[in-house]
Amino acid sequence: MERQSFPFTTKAEFLQHVSRCITRAEHKLTMFDPDFAIWELGSSATDTLLRHFLRAGGHLQLVAHDGHAVERDAPRFLRLIKDYGxxxxxxxxxxxxxxxxxxxxIADDRDIVRRFHADHFRGEAVFDGPEDTQTSSDRFITIWLESTPGLFANSTGL
Structure with a gap:
């Protein structure tokens, strides 16, 4: 496949690209956001995509600074964590x-959707561009190693 790059500036475009990234994932999804408040992790559409990915044997790793928005607004996502722990x-x-x-x-170290700053929607989605994922993949490994297990009180007892 040929590398495809899509700049975006709106929430709708961001969510569309995240959905495409999840849909294309086969083995590994890694996600980082300060709070995932605008990701719509609890929507029925995202829940369906993630459940399909996980049923097929995919693995999801997610890191955030704060889980309050997800705890409050995404009960479907909390159920997904319990179902596919x-x-x-x-x-x-x-x-x-x-x-x-x-x-x-990041999906399978091949596709990436990134916002340059979490307070803004400006960003870029790249599909079939493994070289474009490298810097963020390396950053995710560092973030992962410097993070602690658990995030959501309802799912982890924190």
């Missing part, structure tokens, strides 16, 4: 990482 790992970033403000979703 063996395939979903959720972490809270360490205090030292709280200054990070970017946001991204």
């Amino acid at each position: 063996h395939l979903v790992e959720v972490r809270r970033s360490s205090q030292q990482l709280r200054q990070l403000t970017d946001s991204f979703c």
